[in-house]
Amino acid sequence: MTQTKRALITGITGQDGSYLSEFLLEQGYEVHGIIRRTSTFNTDRIDHIYEDPHKEGVRMFLHYGDLTDGTTLRRILEEVKPIEIYNLGSQSHVRVSFDSPEYTVDSVGMGTLRLLEAIRDYQHRTGIEVRFYQAGSSEMYGLVQEIPQKESTPFYPRSPYACAKVYAHWQTINYRESYGMFACNGILFNHESPRRGETFVTRKITRAVARIVGGKQKKIYMGNLDAKRDWGYAKDYVRAMWLMLQQSQADDYVISTGETHSVREFLELAFGYVNLNWQDYVEFDDRYLRPAEVELLIGDSTKARQKLGWTPSVTFEQLVALMVDADLKAIGLSAPNGNGASVIHDIATIRQDMVSY
Ligand code: NDP
Ligand code: GDR
Structure with missing residues (x-):
């Protein structure tokens, strides 16, 4: 046994x-x-x-x-x-x-x-x-x-x-x-992912995109848009x-994926996915800046790929799309096109907007 x-x-x-x-x-x-x-x-x-x-x-x-x-x-x-x-x-x-x-x-x-x-x-x-x-x-x-x-x-x-x-x-x-x-x-x-905490930048953006489309929010206040992440x-x-x-x-x-993108690129893609121009909705607020910033991260995961046989399966564009889709779905709206519909298998909760950062 x-x-x-x-x-x-x-x-x-x-x-x-x-x-x-x-x-x-x-x-x-x-x-x-x-x-x-x-x-x-x-x-x-x-x-x-x-x-x-x-x-x-x-x-x-x-x-x-x-x-x-x-x-x-x-x-x-x-x-x-x-x-x-x-x-x-x-x-x-x-x-x-x-x-x-x-x-x-x-x-x-x-x-x-x-x-x-x-x-x-x-x-x-x-x-x-x-x-x-x-x-x-x-x-x-x-x-x-x-x-x-x-x-x-x-x-x-x-x-x-x-x-x-x-x-x-x-x-x-x-x-x-x-x-x-x-x-x-x-x-x-x-x-x-669609389960990302609502105060991390990706989910903050995709959630705002959905809420703007749904008429629940007008603006999104952000910090450093130049930071790059993998x-x-x-x-x-x-x-x-x-x-x-x-x-x-x-x-x-x-x-890591081995690709890096700025917060600005994430905004462009996420708003672009629902045919909106991010510049019409994003405002700066210095409360979202950090006392010391990490400007650029890009990882080399060769060791994991070789020894563990690990590879990522989702591209940056697919990630943005599946997160926007899930946030739209969570407030009862449908995806703007068929893309990513098959990956809406996640729970995404919408909470009161009382969170900061
Ligand atoms: P989350 O913030 O989503 O989850 C953190 C978890 O830790 C929650 O379950 C939280 O519980 C629990 N927790 C917080 N404080 C304590 C405590 N004092 N004792 C026991 N549990 C506690 O993080 P992620 O799932 O995104 O990340 C998982 C781990 O990976 C974390 O350690 C994070 O720092 C690390 N990490 C994450 C990365 C990412 O991009 N997501 C990248 C690299 C590392 P509760 O629900 O009660 O708050
Ligand atoms: P990070 O993630 O600090 O990389 O840590 P986060 O999404 O919070 O920030 C990424 C970058 O975006 C910039 N940024 C903003 N960030 C937030 N949260 N809110 C904003 O309004 C905003 N505007 C710009 C940040 O300055 C930063 O440069 C995450 C966490 O999951 C950690 O636990 C984990 O270890 C690392 O990723 C890898």
Whole structure:
């Protein structure tokens, strides 16, 4: 009889956590996720895969916990006994990290250390190997040192968030080298989807496009339009996380498309997709600027392509189209043409416009 593979995910309620859960369930895993207690439900992205734990054959379970609470992490580890852990939990907004640096660093940096320590003790006590994935970020490259950025490119983090991710990255390597842990760093460049948080620039734009078409919004206020990012599709990127943990050796990998585009180009495409001119709707607001900006990111994922056999499946143009389509659909409007209709399989929630950044 084959043993059920059990995975534990921190950040399961986020964009990546939800896609990774779907992917692992499809692969036959039992999926356990850590969620934070909130006064209103925050499980929109995973509601469609969650099942009543009283039912027979259920393979997805949620546990209350927090990366700032080491005792609970240890307890969950003992209870779940996972063979793979994906550490996706974090205060993941770069601009917000300037407002809440201590909390960001606690959850992103110290949170990773707490989890690594818990795994080290668990492995030592039980002799069971746990494979660990750390959600590293292209933000760690920060100020441009080399183009394109690859695994060997030096880091120059430019925000509390990025500094904390660099700390988590090096701790992950240290636990691998010091204790022989199977611990991998994914250095993932920006990846987006209809489930992207509404305050990240791509989703802020596609949501605004839909709301402007639907007459619910007149303008969109933005910061630096010159920033360039290497944007991919989140569903492709969670597959890479899993592939890293299936190798015979733990290692670090850049995951990226290898193309870079400015925020302005994203605006042009997204508004152009519904036959609007972005310049008629976009206003500047300096509150969306960052104290220090990351101007240019473009990744070289040759190592992942060669060793993991990973390739992205969605182009920049397709990504913009599928995100606009999903946001139109979410407010009851249809796509402007047939393009991308087949990829509208996502939930996209429209919330009150009380968010900033
Ligand atoms: P999201 O912001 O969508 O999700 C973050 C998740 O972390 C949520 O489930 C959130 O819970 C949870 N979380 C926040 N604080 C804590 C905490 N203190 N303890 C436990 N969980 C917490 O991020 P993404 O899904 O986009 O990203 C996943 C990971 O990958 C993050 O670590 C991010 O920094 C990193 N990353 C993301 C990239 C991207 O382009 N998306 C690129 C590179 C790295 P809640 O729902 O309760 O807020
Ligand atoms: P980023 O993503 O900081 O790259 O971090 P974000 O979408 O927030 O910003 C991308 C670029 O767009 C510029 N920008 C704006 N950004 C936001 N959010 N709102 C605006 O109005 C706006 N106007 C211009 C920004 O200045 C920036 O240059 C994301 C997160 O998911 C991180 O967790 C992850 O690690 C990295 O991607 C890789």
